[in-house]
Amino acid sequence: MISYGGVRTFEAKSFTFSFTAMKHLFTAACLLAGSAAHAQITITAAQFPATAASIDRYQAATLTGAAVPTPGANQTWDYRSLTPLSGSSVATSTYSSAGTTPPFANSVRSYTFTIPLGAFNVNATAYEGFDAQGFSQLGSAIPAQSFPLVTVTGGATDVLSIPAQTVTTNVLRVPLPLTTTTRVQRTSRIVNNSTLTIQALLINQASFQYVQRFTTVDSVAGWGTVRIPVVGSAAGSAPIQSLLVQRRVIEQDSFYLNGQPAPALLLLGLGQTQGAFNRTYGRYFYRQNSAQYLLGFSFATSAYTAPTAIAYSAETAIPLNAAAAREVATGGLTAWPNPAARGQALSFALATVAPAQPLRLTLRDALGRVVAATAAPNGQPAPLPPLPAGLYLAEAEAAGGARASRRVVIE
Numbered sequence: 001m002i003s004y005g006g007v008r009t010f011e012a013k014s015f016t017f018s019f020t021a022m023k024h025l026f027t028a029a030c031l032l033a034g035s036a037a038h039a040q041i042t043i044t045a046a047q048f049p050a051t052a053a054s055i056d057r058y059q060a061a062t063l064t065g066a067a068v069p070t071p072g073a074n075q076t077w078d079y080r081s082l083t084p085l086s087g088s089s090v091a092t093s094t095y096s097s098a099g100t101t102p103p104f105a106n107s108v109r110s111y112t113f114t115i116p117l118g119a120f121n122v123n124a125t126a127y128e129g130f131d132a133q134g135f136s137q138l139g140s141a142i143p144a145q146s147f148p149l150v151t152v153t154g155g156a157t158d159v160l161s162i163p164a165q166t167v168t169t170n171v172l173r174v175p176l177p178l179t180t181t182t183r184v185q186r187t188s189r190i191v192n193n194s195t196l197t198i199q200a201l202l203i204n205q206a207s208f209q210y211v212q213r214f215t216t217v218d219s220v221a222g223w224g225t226v227r228i229p230v231v232g233s234a235a236g237s238a239p240i241q242s243l244l245v246q247r248r249v250i251e252q253d254s255f256y257l258n259g260q261p262a263p264a265l266l267l268l269g270l271g272q273t274q275g276a277f278n279r280t281y282g283r284y285f286y287r288q289n290s291a292q293y294l295l296g297f298s299f300a301t302s303a304y305t306a307p308t309a310i311a312y313s314a315e316t317a318i319p320l321n322a323a324a325a326r327e328v329a330t331g332g333l334t335a336w337p338n339p340a341a342r343g344q345a346l347s348f349a350l351a352t353v354a355p356a357q358p359l360r361l362t363l364r365d366a367l368g369r370v371v372a373a374t375a376a377p378n379g380q381p382a383p384l385p386p387l388p389a390g391l392y393l394a395e396a397e398a399a400g401g402a403r404a405s406r407r408v409v410i411e
Contacts, residue, residue: 040073040223041241043178043288045130050291051400052109053354056093057314058292059229060085066310069244069283069297073180075224077244077285079295080236082229082312090314098127103166104138106130113140115192117210118271120147122162122192126169133184134176135291139168142192152269155199160208160270162194175218178243178286183219190214196257201266209256214249221246226285228295228312230320237318238325242285242294248302251278289351290315316356316379317349332404333396339409342389345381346408353398355379362395363387363408 098107225239376382
């Protein structure tokens with residue numbers, strides 16, 4: 001089984017508002033703007049920044065006291081009380097380039113994984129990318145490898161041999177665009193080829209196929225805002241506009257020897273069962289400008305009543321206030337702490353760029369003059385000089401051309 005703009009300050013002496021008062025008015029305006037009713041959102045492929053530079057970060061949570069997400073429109077889901085699972089730490093997943101000539105068209109990244117086959121783990125590289133229905137695992141490349149069967153059959157020359165091959169998978173990961181009315185069902189048939197030699201059964205380099213049939217059903221079950229825990233913030237995240245996706249995956253495994261269903265005795269020795277089913281169920285919150293889910297629940301049955309696992313995002317740029325949430329939702333730039341004390345380190349994050357990717361940063365004063373120019377990893381502190389108190393415009397640009405700006409206050 002495959003596991004799956006501009007800034008202007010007023011300095012004229014006749015202007016009666018103090019800079020502090022102006023900051024307070026600006027803050028009040030942001031708060032008022034953030035108090036509007038929940039808005040329905042759409043997540044497009046352009047707002048799903050899955051790249052080779054992506055780093056997925058998740059924290060497993062305890063199940064005790066966690067309520068199952070309620071489907072429906074205009075919901076307010078608050079999961080800030082979730083706590084990390086005892087003994088767990090943040091789990092990360094990294095990706096590699098799909099290469100200049102990937103084996104599958106539209107591939108944007110790859111990763112290595114194993115295909116469990118009884119006692120054996122077949123090494124493979126998966127390729128992901130965008131197709132007509134969304135973001136998918138497009139296929140896998142399997143290098144040549146072999147597994148001696150002497151411990152299974154007792155035959156010194158018995159072997160399961162896997163030739164080098166590319167396997168089309170087309171397993172949908174996330175349907176795109178994702179809207180409040182999305183419902184997508186996809187069926188995929190995956191054929192993994194090998195040869196089998198078992199002298200006692202007079203099997204000599206016979207064709208042996210492991211066939212997986214996947215059916216995925218994804219439907220949006222609700223929309224609204226969700227809040228999650230954030231390390232270092234007692235208040236947790238801001239309310240984040242999200243879509244709740246309900247997912248069902250059904251896998252059936254079949255095995256064929258020379259084009260016919262493999263004998264039960266043979267499969268018993270390989271630790272497999274003909275026609276075995278594996279079903280997984282989940283509910284996941286997705287937001288704009290992030291390629292990983294914000295919060296996810298796994299279930300053992302289609303009743304979706306008792307979660308077996310919960311994980312929440314540990315991304316670098318989870319917005320902590322309404323203004324930051326709006327910046328992230330529009331693919332913008334977040335900065336923290338903001339306001340910042342003079343000399344205090346500032347971190348910047350572009351929502352459409354993977355964590356730790358290099359950013360070029362420029363700070364301008366009220367007259368548009370460049371007062372600082374530096375580089376820093378996305379989401380990490382930037383080496384800025386001490387700046388006088390005031391209002392600045394921070395501009396960030398990534399290597400791929402993504403760019404955004406935002407106001408920064410130094411007190």
